[in-house]
Amino acid sequence: MVAVNPLHAVALAVLPSAAYAFVSPTPVVLSPSSARVTPLSGAPYCTSYRVRHSHSFPTTSIQSRTTSSTIFASASNPTLTPTSQDTCDVLVLGSGPAARSIATLLSSKANDKAYDVLLADSNYDRRWAPNYGVWQDEWQSICKLYESFNQPIGNEVIDRLWMSTDCFFGGSFDIAAEQRMRLDRPYCRIERDVLRRVLSPASECTSVNIYSPSGSMVHDESGTSVLIQSKDGDISQVRAKLVVDCTGHESKIVLKDDRMKSIPPGFQIAYGILAEVDETSIPNNDFCGPYFKEAMTLFDYRTDHFPEGSNELAKAEKAPTFMYAMPLNGNRIFFEETSLVARPALSFQECKDRCMTRLEHLGITVTKVEEEEFCYIPMGGPLPAKDQRVIGFGGAAAMVHPSTGYHLCRAMMGAGEVAKVIREELEEKNWNPDRAAARAYNAIWSPTTIAQRNFAVFGGEFLMKQNVVGLRGFFDGFFKLPLGLWGGFLAGWPGLPNNENHETWWARLVFGLTFVSKLPVSVAVDMLGSIATYSISEGVPLPQSVTPLLGLPDGYEYREKKSSIGDVAAKHEARRMIMESTVEEVVPVDFEEKTAA
Template sequence: MSPPAPVADVVVAGAGPAGRSLARSCAARDLRTLLVDPRPQRAWTHTYGAWAHELPDDLPGEIVAARGRGVAIAQRTHDLDDEYAVLDTAALQQHLTDPAVAVRRARAVGATPAGVGRHPALLLEDGSTITARVVVDATGARQVLARRGTARELDGGRPRAEQTAFGVVVPRAVAARVSGDRLLFMDWRPAHGRPGWPTFLYAVPLDDERVLLEETSLARRPGLPMPELRARLRARLRAAGLSDAEIPDDPADTEKVRFPVDSPRHRSPSGVLAVGAADPLVHPASGFSLATSLQLAPRIATVLADTLRGGTEPVGVARAARRVVRSPAAVTVHALRRRGLETLLAMPPGEVPAFFDRFFALPPTHRRAYLNAREDVGASVAAMTSLFGRLTPRLRGHLIRGTLLGARSVRTEQ
């Protein structure tokens, strides 16, 4: 007996950039696609940046709001070779919103796996289900559709390592007094004057008139609290000569960022595929995931279309698509990057700027490989080997201890 006809070929839970990008790519390949989200029309508010060479070639030019070759400041100032792009968030959301994709306002709470004579299904908060030939989890780090029990299995109950940031949007002329009118990818100078875990200033233009100034904690377990980041940012801006009146308090001119950078691998039920931060595709060292999601969406959609039209069983469809997201090379590179994250978390706070000074002194090919080459194991190993060779004996010792023992080897302090 054949299973009942599914509601859609592909149902995607989560209407963020990863979910909308894949849904749009699936619809472009004539797959019946349904997007499910509790608030599908909500405006995206985060600022998205990426290296320009990572962005898809077909991304409309107007979506890039600003671009430039920035600088990184640790113990020295390093001019970056690659162009950094800041996206127009509203334009990106509009671009990824395809009228060919059906939308249902509902909250997903889980998934039932595919089985013999049974399609996978999305479980909704109201108790109803949506069957599809493949179900996609694009719910971010919450991993709503993963089999339960994964959130703490990886670390035995430890809190997640998080990237956190607090930022304000100011006129360009005001920001120039802080940044020197430069795109600051990282400025590790402790101008905030506060002790504890190091943070850096991220200063990027949002357009010709506005600049985001953001105090950022790259990774900490648990994440540095928002009040501490806000206090550091205000102290940094005051030290640069800004008055209290020039530092916004209005929520419309502030940004808060908090997301894990070490989410466990998605334990997907049969017939379910995870994308974006749910997979997770977040780079453990930078926190970036947007460009990867945009680049992978057409490839994933092509595999889904080919396997669905070829009559592949639901379990096989999701498995084939999962190989695009998690090829053996990508899994290996991600594991190397995760070990790099543990090394950073285990490093004494005072040594972090010195470590990044050596990182940004690497040849551009090595920096680019570590930040971007998600499926090039050789290039990633070469980058990490080159970095090790440039470290001081003291930093090498921290790296070795962090590699062998992980973040447990050093007590994290604020």
């Protein structure tokens, strides 16, 4: 048996909205034939479901049988052996939109072939918390993708459609506070419960409620093995060809690329309420305060709800937040006060206080709060390390847009290419899980997509340094661009509409030059200066994204590792000479008893 440095052992804890991880202090033991091991200690209850590919999407909720089990901590007691075994093609950790998207496309019967997928997550049966908003044209592209996999999503997923989108950037650059910028691009609210259901093909329980202490994940040349243990002590081994980690932004199952300096993530923080409002004193029922009910309000960056010269106003100008408003049916509206991106993160309490102050100033009286939402989204940060077996996807692969925080459409669209290459690899007669993982990563982060991300990372850094005046000027200029330019930047992922305006160095250069020409002079000068200082401090990534002279970033292409066999002749000679030697070998022992003289 070979002992592994405990600092190389990574532990996972699955929490409600993301995976928070820590380094295990426990030494792990594995056999010499194992490639690597990941102990999953400290995980709370986690539910696993087998995806049954022979079924189409259900139209009603699924009631699944559940039993309790635990991932066995092989690190603490490696002598126990499994009493039963289970196998699957792909083990997916997590059950959010990213996890269910990739599981759905892998288990779908596309091209007359489907694969067994096992979902494992502590919150499989729990409702999704976020209120998801998407651009209509992007959602239509996603629907086409899923139809191509024989998994139609359907219009039932759309809860509310607004044919236009409003913004308020008044208070700076001679823009009146009441001035409304209208964007003629339809916006949708996703019915999260329906989306969760249609991304949940009929499933049956295999091993449910995985909880602490959790166990080991061992990779070998043909796949991955995980030990699980039930409450009554029964131990099972789950065997998968591939593991996809969708446990969230801060997963430590997926290793981060630390070979070069990386900018730490920024954080989007938001406090939201799904509320009923008093409309008895509202003169025009087409509006709720300034918010038109037939439009979705994407940004309200005004600060006139704070007294002039107050400490609250000073804080709001230095660390800006905006109101995001989704009018629903009747007098129900979703309000959310959002810090777009900041490092360190703004507090939830600050967002909540600003939300309530703004609503009071606007004459909006909340009579009932149906839900509260606490939104925490890391943006940017390092990409996954190359040459690792576990495939990160969604937040675990840093797929969140580093400037805007958009994620749902990026993950659901990105699942298509990842599922495609995994399907191709699973069909290969010469199965190679390392090659499959590398190809999956390259489907997410190709050199072209990394270059596009590097451009957006700069955007996030620039936004973080702006006060409210800078942000008003930034977005007022941004939305004066042609829709194809600004629309392609907000989500920015291959396959989504308008991405062609951002996926090449030339397209990004044209976008950047056109954008600067739309900005107020002070913001434009600040941006040009930031481009220079950022390029000096961070080096190649930004210049590389807007010029052909520096080539493209390295991708995740699979490169077969050559076996190191050393000098065979020398080793044969040593073996022959050892065998021929007449010198008696001294075998070392821990203790030697000395006899009395």
